[in-house]
Amino acid sequence: MADFMQFALSGVTVGAVYALIALGFTIIYNASDVVNFAQGEFVMLGGMGTVFAHQAGLPLPLAALLAIALTAMIGIIFNRLAIETARNAPVVSLIIITIGASIFIQGVVQIVFGKQIYRLPSFSGDTPIPLFGANILPQSLWVIAGAIIVFIALWLFFTRTMTGRAVLATSNNRLAAQLVGINTNFMMTLSFGVSAAIGALAGVLVSPITLTSYQVGVPLALKGFAAAMLGGMGNPKGALVGGILLGLLESFTAGYLSSHYKDAVAFIVILVLLSVKPQGLFGTKTVNRV
Amino acid sequence: MLSIEGLRSRYGRIEVLHGLDVTVNSGEIVTVVGANGAGKTTLLKCIAGVQPVSAGQITFRGEEITLVPAFKRLSRGLALSPEGRQIFTNLTVEENLRLGAFLFADERVERDMEDAFVMFPVLKQKRNLVAGGLSGGQQQMLAIARALMGRPTCLLLDEPSMGLAPILVAQIFDVVKSLKSLHVTVLLVEQNAFGALEVADRGYVMETGRIAMEGEAKALIEDPRIRETYLGI
Numbered sequence: 366m367a368d369f370m371q372f373a374l375s376g377v378t379v380g381a382v383y384a385l386i387a388l389g390f391t392i393i394y395n396a397s398d399v400v401n402f403a404q405g406e407f408v409m410l411g412g413m414g415t416v417f418a419h420q421a422g423l424p425l426p427l428a429a430l431l432a433i434a435l436t437a438m439i440g441i442i443f444n445r446l447a448i449e450t451a452r453n454a455p456v457v458s459l460i461i462i463t464i465g466a467s468i469f470i471q472g473v474v475q476i477v478f479g480k481q482i483y484r485l486p487s488f489s490g491d492t493p494i495p496l497f498g499a500n501i502l503p504q505s506l507w508v509i510a511g512a513i514i515v516f517i518a519l520w521l522f523f524t525r526t527m528t529g530r531a532v533l534a535t536s537n538n539r540l541a542a543q544l545v546g547i548n549t550n551f552m553m554t555l556s557f558g559v560s561a562a563i564g565a566l567a568g569v570l571v572s573p574i575t576l577t578s579y580q581v582g583v584p585l586a587l588k589g590f591a592a593a594m595l596g597g598m599g600n601p602k603g604a605l606v607g608g609i610l611l612g613l614l615e616s617f618t619a620g621y622l623s624s625h626y627k628d629a630v631a632f633i634v635i636l637v638l639l640s641v642k643p644q645g646l647f648g649t650k651t652v653n654r655v
Numbered sequence: 656m657l658s659i660e661g662l663r664s665r666y667g668r669i670e671v672l673h674g675l676d677v678t679v680n681s682g683e684i685v686t687v688v689g690a691n692g693a694g695k696t697t698l699l700k701c702i703a704g705v706q707p708v709s710a711g712q713i714t715f716r717g718e719e720i721t722l723v724p725a726f727k728r729l730s731r732g733l734a735l736s737p738e739g740r741q742i743f744t745n746l747t748v749e750e751n752l753r754l755g756a757f758l759f760a761d762e763r764v765e766r767d768m769e770d771a772f773v774m775f776p777v778l779k780q781k782r783n784l785v786a787g788g789l790s791g792g793q794q795q796m797l798a799i800a801r802a803l804m805g806r807p808t809c810l811l812l813d814e815p816s817m818g819l820a821p822i823l824v825a826q827i828f829d830v831v832k833s834l835k836s837l838h839v840t841v842l843l844v845e846q847n848a849f850g851a852l853e854v855a856d857r858g859y860v861m862e863t864g865r866i867a868m869e870g871e872a873k874a875l876i877e878d879p880r881i882r883e884t885y886l887g888i
Contacts, residue, residue: 533743534746537746
């Protein structure tokens with residue numbers, strides 16, 4: 366039983382990270398129908414940026430804020446240079462552009478910061494807290510709290526604010542959105558900025574636990590993508606539930622089966638899902654009458 | 656109110672508008688009729704700002720708007736109800752209408768929505784349904800209602816009767832006529848030349864990117880060439 370709780374707690378922690386990444390996918394997908402595979406690089410940039418700003422002498426909270434702000438800027442520049450200029454290309458081409466951007470960002474970081482693995486100090490020490498007969502790291506609580514707060518903020522944004530509605534309208538019909546007075550270019554800028562900031566936040570929160578290097582982005586992006594697909598692409602609730610579910614599945618597989626199979630779980634989930642329920646747990650089937 | 660001078664526009668290398676002059680006075684219903692492919696839709700898209708203009712200028716309420724981005728034109732009073740029912744298919748009817756009033760956050764939004772439901776009662780029945788599930792005619796009504804939610808002083812209507820059952824066509828033209836009492840100026844583009852000329856004050860006939868004829872709507876209906884070419888009489 367203690368084992369079970371321990372696996373569950375670490376599953377929720379990892380799941381919260383996946384949820385944050387999936388939420389990042391959700392925003393850009395909602396604004397543009399594009400699945401942004403550079404999302405993992407935003408996570409990497411958040412972690413790496415904080416490490417180097419901290420090493421340069423900034424206090425940790427300030428270093429984290431700086432890294433998040435810089436990553437948001439990079440997200441906005443990425444949109445302007447790579448996505449906006451290819452606006453009339455099919456969505457598939459845009460997705461391939463995001464893969465290219467992912468490789469490019471990794472390359473630059475590798476040249477500038479090197480290939481070493483870096484660690485951030487934990488925010489509130491490393492003394493495990495006993496919980497339900499198992500132990501949880503204080504940093505895990507930071508990660509989980511981060512995911513929940515971002516989820517609530519995004520959920521309110523998309524359901525309660527006019528700007529959130531405008532983002533959804535932009536993805537659904539860009540022409541019609543312009544005609545009702547929505548600045549669609551700004552909505553895209555906003556989405557990439559916010560999405561990159563959320564990715565960077567995930568990177569800051571998780572780096573004390575998982576360590577960081579120039580190449581942590583791709584596996585995280587794939588897991589986050591699996592989580593978003595599992596919950597239903599485009600739905601913040603789906604991103605949260607999908608992320609936590611995937612984290613739990615991974616953790617239990619590693620604990621009870623073998624940690625060798627841990628990484629396979631995400632891909633098995635995608636495969637099963639695509640054949641059984643392609644719209645995900647909370648996704649809606651799109652109805653179009655012609 | 657709206658004046659277009661020497662308007663040219665192209666898709667890639669192919670020019671589709673070869674220098675048009677169109678004027679719409681305040682309070683008028685003006686129609687542009689013509690065959691498929693004459694460039695009518697392109698004309699409206701240029702006025703709404705979603706199609707690039709290669710030469711000429713567009714003036715609206717005394718200000719040149721040729722280069723004003725599309726999303727800023729509605730706040731100046733210019734709304735387009737586009738061809739092919741460009742609605743938000745995965746949002747509900749009510750959400751579509753509220754987005755039509757995206758620029759406004761006052762109590763008039765609710766009043767305008769009630770007015771829209773009076774104008775199109777079927778939308779009221781379906782207000783909480785996803786717009787993508789509406790029939791073609793209902794989507795067309797939603798597109799017009801949404802454009803009106805933006806409180807335009809001038810409404811550009813692109814083929815509102817396209818693909819509709821005859822009874823709905825009559826209903827749509829009645830709505831167009833009723834806009835006059837709401838002090839909305841209308842520029843109506845139609846293939847259904849007879850219906851359009853019946854509700855309009857003046858009309859233009861477009862042929863392959865040029866204005867071939869213009870005049871009072873009544874005179875155009877009586878014109879033998881128009882009757883033969885466009886009205887099939």
